[in-house]
Amino acid sequence: MAKRNVLITGCSSGIGLALAVKMARDEQKRSKVYATMRDLAKRAALEEAAGGRLGTALEVKQLDVCDEQSIKTCVNSVPDRRIDVLVSNAGKGFIGPIECQTIDEMKTVMDTNFFGLVRLLKEILPDMKKRKSGHIVIINSVMGIQGILFNDVYAASKFAVEGFCESLAIQALKFKLQLSLIEPGPVVTEFERKALEDGMKMDLSAADKEIAEMFTNIYLKNYKRIFQSLRQSAEDVAEHTVKVILAENPPFRYQTDTLYTPMTTLKYADPNGDQPIDIFYKMVFHHDSLQCKS
Numbered sequence: 001m002a003k004r005n006v007l008i009t010g011c012s013s014g015i016g017l018a019l020a021v022k023m024a025r026d027e028q029k030r031s032k033v034y035a036t037m038r039d040l041a042k043r044a045a046l047e048e049a050a051g052g053r054l055g056t057a058l059e060v061k062q063l064d065v066c067d068e069q070s071i072k073t074c075v076n077s078v079p080d081r082r083i084d085v086l087v088s089n090a091g092k093g094f095i096g097p098i099e100c101q102t103i104d105e106m107k108t109v110m111d112t113n114f115f116g117l118v119r120l121l122k123e124i125l126p127d128m129k130k131r132k133s134g135h136i137v138i139i140n141s142v143m144g145i146q147g148i149l150f151n152d153v154y155a156a157s158k159f160a161v162e163g164f165c166e167s168l169a170i171q172a173l174k175f176k177l178q179l180s181l182i183e184p185g186p187v188v189t190e191f192e193r194k195a196l197e198d199g200m201k202m203d204l205s206a207a208d209k210e211i212a213e214m215f216t217n218i219y220l221k222n223y224k225r226i227f228q229s230l231r232q233s234a235e236d237v238a239e240h241t242v243k244v245i246l247a248e249n250p251p252f253r254y255q256t257d258t259l260y261t262p263m264t265t266l267k268y269a270d271p272n273g274d275q276p277i278d279i280f281y282k283m284v285f286h287h288d289s290l291q292c293k294s
């Protein structure tokens with residue numbers, strides 16, 4: 001069987017790096033991995049982790065999901081432009097009260113997390129459709145299904161991906177293409193460190209006192225602890241993603257951590273949408289009265 005070409009975005013750290021290395025280390029040598037990143041100055045960690053697979057099963061390439069020309073140049077450099085599996089992983093977190101975030105900052109989050117995927121597909125989907133083969137794998141988030149306090153814009157960017165993919169999956173089926181959304185819960189990566197660092201130095205003067213205190217004393221104070229205790233590792237998420245990539249009939253949605261299944265199930269179980277909001281409200285403000293409405 002011919003090797004499949006796998007292009008992954010955002011491989012300078014975290015899930016992208018772990019997945020690129022895992023795919024390249026496959027003992028059956030089933031894949032050629034194009035591990036991309038926007039800033040090649042950050043390639044050392046990936047190259048070290050790839051070890052002997054570098055230059056054979058894994059090649060490092062530049063790709064910025066916010067730059068159409070960089071996507072085109074990267075895709076054109078792949079033999080016959082043949083990408084069998086596209087893993088859209090590049091993304092950024094963003095936490096805090098919206099009063100303290102600028103529209104430009106919000107646009108960067110949407111531009112990376114949502115339009116980044118759209119740009120990739122505009123370049124890669126037409127070839128997949130012509131070949132009538134291809135698998136599009138998106139590292140999305142449980143926050144694409146259920147929003148969480150102080151993640152308003154990040155959750156919106158991940159919800160946008162869900163709506164886009166639900167629509168596209170119908171067309172994809174017509175062309176025999178597969179589309180899979182990977183939905184991790186918290187994962188300890190640079191994502192967590194960067195979001196916490198930005199949150200800690202956020203100017204909260206535009207928010208009212210109650211909201212500023214809630215963000216500092218409830219959200220930021222518990223953030224590290226919640227991420228440390230309820231998290232998965234990037235390697236764990238990569239392991240699950242490899243299974244989805246190699247599956248004969250890959251699922252449309254795949255949650256990497258069953259811990260979050262009750263949260264997402266509740267969302268679908270209550271058509272009024274009140275229960276998840278009620279539970280999160282109690283979780284944050286009234287831990288003592290945490291129970292489902294009957």
Ligand SMILES: NC(=O)C1=CN([C@@H]2O[C@H](COP(=O)(O)OP(=O)(O)OC[C@H]3O[C@@H](n4cnc5c(N)ncnc54)[C@H](OP(=O)(O)O)[C@@H]3O)[C@@H](O)[C@H]2O)C=CC1
Nearest residue numbers: 010012013014015038064065090091141186187189190191
């Ligand atoms: N960590 C978590 O808790 C969770 C993460 N996710 C999702 O997983 C994905 C990977 O994140 P994770 O590994 O955790 O975090 P990391 O911060 O470790 O990795 C994010 C990667 O995306 C890259 N990136 C950011 N902007 C661009 C861009 N414009 N073009 C190309 N690459 C870019 C970063 O590059 P650079 O180093 O240059 O910034 C980095 O390589 C994201 O989509 C995130 O939303 C989903 C659920 C939970």
Ligand SMILES: CC1=C(/C=C/C(C)=C/C=C/C(C)=C/C=O)C(C)(C)CCC1
Nearest residue numbers: 141143149184185186218219222223226
């Ligand atoms: C910190 C914190 C909470 C949980 C945060 C979680 C669970 C974040 C998940 C982030 C993810 C999944 C990011 C990537 O996509 C609660 C429970 C709201 C209570 C207040 C403090």
